[in-house]
Amino acid sequence: MSGISNPVTEAELHAWLDGELPEERLAAVERHLADNPEVAQRFERYRAQRSLLGQSFGPLIDQPLPDRLTPPFTARDHSEKPLPSRGRAVWWGTAIAASLLVFVAGGASGWLMRDRIGMRAEPPTAAFIADAVAAHRVFSVEVRHPVEIGVDEEAHLVNWLSKRLGKNMRCPKVTRGGYQLIGGRLLADSAGPVAMYMYEDAAGRRITLYIRPSPNTSGSAFRFAQDGGVRALYWQDNGLALAVAGEADRDTLSGVAEEVYGALNS
């Protein structure tokens, strides 16, 4: 019971960093960190390394898949072991060439190159996630003007965003995890207009939904990305690229993403 007198353990400090610390120990851990600057500094480095981990390896999720990793999956004939490795080397060369082209050409032309080497659907790019996460960081901390148009003018908000994005933009309601729509705003990124909706729970925690028109795309599965403390789930559906971003845990975010997906397809 005495959260005050129990010494803070190394395990609790890590749990704190990972968002797994029981709430009743939060004050004790934060006091411990304040009293021990060298410990606080060490955990800041751990936090930084986790964010570098996401930054370094995160983009790998958008790499085009080789045929052998796309369905239909066929069992390999293990008697011919030497052959696939040559095939792999050829594929590898193509993939390097293609990814360099994507890197150099960028934007729409880069996506065309990816398409040519066998992508079925174009997954949202790493740049899209970065934009969605950046928008979340900028606007979710906004105290006075988190949204441009509040939920009290929902019809106006929906009309306006639909007009600017050239798509019928419904305003998905979210109730899971106690989050409620508070409004939205129009943003711009390199591809043009973007809609952002914001949701808030009773504790003032915020989740944002970032929507960009993405013509000529079909659906994709949910994918997960993390950048520092911000987690995002993103997918494509009905000519839109969507990302749900927040500091919430993964379960909460996927609950919200599922609800958004359901609302947009009802």
Added chain:
Amino acid sequence: MTDDDAIPGPDMSPPDIDDRAIAAHVPRLRRYATALVGNRPDADDLVQDCVEKALANRHALRDPSKLGGWLMTILHNLHISSQRGRRRRGAEVPVEDLADDLALSAPPADRGAVRDFVRAFAQLTDEHRTILLLTGMEGLSYREVAEVLELPIGTVMSRLARAREKLRVLLDGGTQQVVRRIK
């Protein structure tokens, strides 16, 4: 939507494990495998083996909603056995190609940091890379990591603490804080 698409949204857990259900997890598995082994050809082999094994044993999975974790467990076990073979053969796969490649996909100002990070990360043991990836990249909870690795949760936590400290010293220099007991 075309037939080729992975099933999005709430229907992600189909009643039966088939190609499509597994395909939805492949991009994540591949990212995890690439970061783990440090080069793409070996990672793709590992993912392909994992997919084959999953399909061959698909009836062993009772709860389709656990597919993601189950695939991770298969991949993890395959990796451990392939590492045993690799150690016997003494093969060493350079991480430099991957480090350069990943640095290129980072914003210019971060390229040096990304390259250094990928190199430092490659110097960790498999155990440490695994635990850092599952928590920091895949966003699994301690409990989920314990399930994937089939370890007690206390082991997960102490391994994570050691891995973080090891990586900190690799990145920042300085002396390692000895983490003996974490509770």
